[in-house]
Amino acid sequence: xxxxxxxxxxxxxxxxEAIIEGAIKSLNKFEGLSVTLAGPKDLIVSKMNEAxxxxxxxxVLDAAETITNYENPTVGIMSKPNASLVQAxxxxxxxxxxGVISAGNSGAILxxxxxxxxxxxxxxxCMGAVLPNAxxxxxxxxxxxxxxxxxxxxxVSFARLGTKFMRNLYKIDSPRVGILSNGAExxxxxxxxxxxxxxxxxxxxxxxxxxxEGNMSLAGECDVLVCDGFAGNQVLKxxxxxxxxxxxxxxxxxxxxxxPELMEVVGYLMSKYDFSxxxxxxxxxxRKPILKCRGNSDSAAIVATVQMLINFAEGxxxxxx
Amino acid sequence: xxxxxxxxxxxxxxxxEAIIEGAIKSLNKFEGLSVTLAGPKDLIVSKMNEAxxxxxxxxVLDAAETITNYENPTVGIMSKPNASLVQAxxxxxxxxxxGVISAGNSGAILxxxxxxxxxxxxxxxCMGAVLPNAxxxxxxxxxxxxxxxxxxxxxVSFARLGTKFMRNLYKIDSPRVGILSNGAExxxxxxxxxxxxxxxxxxxxxxxxxxxEGNMSLAGECDVLVCDGFAGNQVLKxxxxxxxxxxxxxxxxxxxxxxPELMEVVGYLMSKYDFSxxxxxxxxxxRKPILKCRGNSDSAAIVATVQMLINFAEGxxxxxx
Numbered sequence: 001x002x003x004x005x006x007x008x009x010x011x012x013x014x015x016x017e018a019i020i021e022g023a024i025k026s027l028n029k030f031e032g033l034s035v036t037l038a039g040p041k042d043l044i045v046s047k048m049n050e051a052x053x054x055x056x057x058x059x060v061l062d063a064a065e066t067i068t069n070y071e072n073p074t075v076g077i078m079s080k081p082n083a084s085l086v087q088a089x090x091x092x093x094x095x096x097x098x099g100v101i102s103a104g105n106s107g108a109i110l111x112x113x114x115x116x117x118x119x120x121x122x123x124x125x126c127m128g129a130v131l132p133n134a135x136x137x138x139x140x141x142x143x144x145x146x147x148x149x150x151x152x153x154x155x156v157s158f159a160r161l162g163t164k165f166m167r168n169l170y171k172i173d174s175p176r177v178g179i180l181s182n183g184a185e186x187x188x189x190x191x192x193x194x195x196x197x198x199x200x201x202x203x204x205x206x207x208x209x210x211x212x213e214g215n216m217s218l219a220g221e222c223d224v225l226v227c228d229g230f231a232g233n234q235v236l237k238x239x240x241x242x243x244x245x246x247x248x249x250x251x252x253x254x255x256x257x258x259x260p261e262l263m264e265v266v267g268y269l270m271s272k273y274d275f276s277x278x279x280x281x282x283x284x285x286x287r288k289p290i291l292k293c294r295g296n297s298d299s300a301a302i303v304a305t306v307q308m309l310i311n312f313a314e315g316x317x318x319x320x321x
Numbered sequence: 322x323x324x325x326x327x328x329x330x331x332x333x334x335x336x337x338e339a340i341i342e343g344a345i346k347s348l349n350k351f352e353g354l355s356v357t358l359a360g361p362k363d364l365i366v367s368k369m370n371e372a373x374x375x376x377x378x379x380x381v382l383d384a385a386e387t388i389t390n391y392e393n394p395t396v397g398i399m400s401k402p403n404a405s406l407v408q409a410x411x412x413x414x415x416x417x418x419x420g421v422i423s424a425g426n427s428g429a430i431l432x433x434x435x436x437x438x439x440x441x442x443x444x445x446x447c448m449g450a451v452l453p454n455a456x457x458x459x460x461x462x463x464x465x466x467x468x469x470x471x472x473x474x475x476x477v478s479f480a481r482l483g484t485k486f487m488r489n490l491y492k493i494d495s496p497r498v499g500i501l502s503n504g505a506e507x508x509x510x511x512x513x514x515x516x517x518x519x520x521x522x523x524x525x526x527x528x529x530x531x532x533x534e535g536n537m538s539l540a541g542e543c544d545v546l547v548c549d550g551f552a553g554n555q556v557l558k559x560x561x562x563x564x565x566x567x568x569x570x571x572x573x574x575x576x577x578x579x580x581p582e583l584m585e586v587v588g589y590l591m592s593k594y595d596f597s598x599x600x601x602x603x604x605x606x607x608r609k610p611i612l613k614c615r616g617n618s619d620s621a622a623i624v625a626t627v628q629m630l631i632n633f634a635e636g637x638x639x640x641x642x
Binding site: 134185186187216217219228229231235239242244246249262268269 | 503511535538540560562563566567571574582583585
């Protein structure tokens with residue numbers, strides 16, 4: 001199979017080199033892959049030549065500008081036509097591409113998605129993350145940080161987008177939707193949760209299972225966990241931080257007590273809970289897959305993200321109607 | 322030393338038995354301790370007799386009612402004078418007590434604290450939790466769920482209460498205060514964070530270090546981490562959930578691969594990251610220590626909480642001016 005993917009080369013904390021390196025590793029790994037890279041042309045071409053990548057496997061959209069974490073994403077998208085993210089998202093609209101990858105900031109990806117890859121209905125997109133849960137399955141968390149100030153109607157829409165994703169991609173007939181709250185009981189929650197709860201209950205196309213407390217967020221009690229992007233960002237990043245903290249503790253303990261045999265469990269946990277290799281977030285509610293890599297992505301994360309795009313293209317597409 | 326403590330016996334998911342059992346274990350552990358127990362008198366007296374606790378070491382405030390998780394806390398406090406929490410908090414106002422313990426819900430503890438143990442200034446109290454951080458120290462998280470809908474002036478007040486606590490109890494001269502956000506950069510955040518940020522910057526009595534991202538919440542970059550109670554509840558409970566998830570994974574891995582030697586690291590991690598034994602939350606901004614035990618507290622958690630109250634009484638009190 002042939003797959004054509006657009007990659008935004010700017011936006012990573014580790015510089016364009018890490019992303020270009022990831023693109024090269026992906027080209028070496030996936031035979032049918034071609035990439036279009038938006039970023040500094042000279043650097044890209046020289047890296048590709050160094051790696052002996054044939055010029056018929058890649059295109060370059062020359063772009064040196066970037067939308068930083070310090071600027072308003074909407075303004076950035078509108079005022080910087082030469083930003084790599086804008087170039088990448090515009091190009092990704094063409095039929096030949098299966099999707100686009102960017103390590104840019106969530107807000108810019110959201111606004112870029114809305115501007116260049118929006119659905120005919122112009123649904124507000126949301127950023128999701130598929131996380132491993134305690135029951136051995138996966139829970140999709142929406143939103144993870146693209147929309148930090150939202151109302152109840154957006155949360156209901158996020159619930160629908162997550163439901164569609166888990167149904168199409170994970171083949172779950174009727175995905176269970178929970179809302180993140182500060183207690184399991186009905187009636188617990190901040191204003192937003194209390195306002196959203198009855199709307200989710202009433203929606204006939206949503207299999208609502210009620211409030212989910214933070215300690216149960218990855219317990220596997222729901223397939224889709226809905227929340228505003230601020231709270232979702234805490235769940236996502238706190239889970240990552242805690243996993244790292246505990247894994248580091250085991251490494252320290254192993255060294256201090258001279259027990260190298262403990263390191264095998266570190267390998268096991270890393271393979272399952274290394275969030276940086278999970279391939280980042282997925283923008284839902286757009287015409288084709290937009291995948292966000294973490295700001296600190298290395299080349300391996302890029303390869304994992306390309307793999308995810310190929311999985312999407314091979315599976316039933318959640319993005320088709 | 323003599324210590325007199327009030328304990329609310331209702332409100333635990335495990336029933337009053339678990340809390341009474343905790344009180345008995347505490348009396349056996351701490352020689353100078355006396356307790357006043359608010360709860361069902363017959364049950365308390367029979368348990369005390371069974372355990373051969375001398376009647377001069379405890380008092381009973383007979384109370385069978387409880388403020389449930391399903392009712393409005395303010396209404397509950399006002400309309401149920403015989404609720405165990407109300408009885409306990411009223412009694413705790415007397416000079417002879419060093420503090421009060423309850424496993425009731427955060428909202429009811431907040432409102433009860435405000436009604437019966439408020440400071441002359443009637444500051445809005447907040448619920449804090451002292452969590453172990455990656456640098457081997459502790460970070461106080463405020464608010465952890467008592468105030469889920471707050472404004473920027475409350476967050477600034479929470480920052481001050483946390484600062485005072487860490488200065489007095491942990492002897493940190495100038496505690497570093499961070500605000501929980503969805504990105505480290507200034508300018509990241511939801512409306513509330515963006516509004517609070519400049520106020521914290523301007524406050525001369527607060528050593529503000531800026532935004533803290535979720536994955537860094539327990540990295541030790543700040544001594545006080547301020548957030549609204551909804552987000553804070555996610556950090557607290559997600560940290561707990563993730564710690565449990567990873568520890569359970571190690572246990573499973575150890576069993577499946579027949580490697581009992583891995584269990585020693587489980588013991589180590591449990592001793593450090595078993596949040597249920599951390600003794601719950603601390604209500605700040607009241608006249609004397611109000612400690613919240615988790616709803617699922619067992620007797621060991623009660624003993625840990627009594628220990629915490631004694632530590633407070635022995636140390637410089639954060640509650641004195």
